[in-house]
Amino acid sequence: MNPNDVTMRPITGREELDLFCRLSYALNGEFPEDLARARRRPEWMWVALRGDRLLARAAWWTRPGNDTPHLLDVLDVDDGLPAHERVEVGERLLRTAAAAVLPDGAPRPEYTRFVPPGWRDDPATARPVRDRMTILERAGARLFVERLRLEWRPGTAVPGPSGRLAFRPVQDSGELLTLMAAVLEGTLDAHSREDLTRMSPREAAAAQYEEELARYPSPREWWRIATLPDGEPVGFVIPAHNTYNPVIAYIAVLPGHRGRGHVDDILAEGTRVLAAQDVPRIRASTDLGNVPMAAAFRRAGYVDFEREINMTWD
Template sequence: MSTTPATVTIRPITGPDEMALFNRLPYTINHELADDLAAHRRRPEWMWVALHGDRLLARVAWWGRDGDSGPLLLDILDVDDDGTEDLSEVARALYETAAKQVVPSGTTPPEYGRFIPADWRDDPDTYRAVRTRMSVLESTGARLTVERLRLQWRPGTGLPAPDPRLAFRSALDTDELVALMTRALDGTLDAHSRTDLARMSPHEAAVKHYEQELATYSSPRQWWRIGTLGEDGEPVGFVIPARNAYHPVIAYLGVVPEHRGHGYVDGLLAEGTRLLAAEHVPRIRAATDLGNGPMAAAFARAGYVNFERAVNMAWQ
């Protein structure tokens, strides 16, 4: 049976009635897709399939926020990789055909993000599957930007100890928080932040992060914390515990440069973890770049476990 792009039907799904078809290929977030579609984080015209007869060969999908004019992330690219045939050509044709319809002409395609097993390099089949997807997008001009650790804290792990040197107050003043975020970008090890800093000022990068992520959370703003040296001391940093559309998260944490090297990151993370744990959440999720050793170590000290990784790719 030939499965070259010329013998394949490439089209978007028709709607929720084709979710069973779309989910024939396994992925860790399949259980979220129907809810995403109902909440308008996905749209049928952003979810495409490549079919040979009634066999699903490959699929691709973008994610966005309700009300956005276009998607923010390409987060699904899957092939039927049973090992019997190379479907890379089909997957590339699928991506390029769909992208012409989904991505506005003349704009840079949304970043690609993929959740992968924490030990993906150790298992030959998993490694091959990850590299197949990355190679398809590399052939269209995308390049790896960062590999990230996905982290999780669960009740029963034990709460990290508070830092007696720190006091906390709610971060209700947007200008103050953005100013602290701006200062915390000095010397950042975060790849996305470094990319932003190559294109804009630290203040502009902080405003972008605030507006595009932090301001979109529906969880209480009162959860956000600024840590200070004692009750009336100067701020050393901040932590943003929140709830996104899927999980309770430590969304952002930063220490201003002049207070780094004194272990305040542990106290900030402990406060964010304690606050979410008091809400009786089943888990707390977080992420940090593989190359951000100090932050990864802080999460490990607080009882967070690396349960998964993510790779991000971008087009220039």
């Protein structure tokens, strides 16, 4: 590939979304609203062009109100290019865009990509996924975790209360933070485990609460504490809307109450809360290696509809 015949630049604005979307991906339909709500910025959406042909693209996403990118969630190349050129142009674009977009010395945002559940088994899906992972690896990233994305659909039966547990709203953020810190003991979640290498359980809980849960636009009245009949907490569930979908944002059982099937009752309650809102779907995710949680979602009628690849920089 002749580097002199490739132009790399950010898009000029919404008027170039059609250009940016010439490469297909599941998130394409979200870009207009993301721009309108300041989750994306044109200067964070880069393209590599040869004439008017789109060879590659990269884009970052953030939460509203943030001034810096939070995730690298778009990295695509023209899959019709020769193999060496796909990787070369993708790596060049990523390095060029990152140098312009990311603050000097700041940690690099995590990379995330949605892929089909059986992506390894189908050459037609495996090659594009591996191309993008190779680009990231050549730019210094490594695979961090693969996650299951699950979905409950209307018409799926929701079990009624078993009577073993009672449910009540969260009293205040302090109560929830105490429970969030407690459930980190023995966690199988890769992101939580990594957080605990850098901060205390209380600090990790506070960071997740402030950066994620507190930002949801849905009512906090949906959040539920699960208790024994005598009022002792055994876990909690956070049904929410993350501005894209209704989600089970967080579900957990306290260490002393694990292994007794309580997760099924807690998940059923969270599902009932959202199903009562007449939602078109409920989404959730868990690490591929978190076998007990994945099994609980499947028992509740959630189906695997996608995987998520997370890659990070050391």
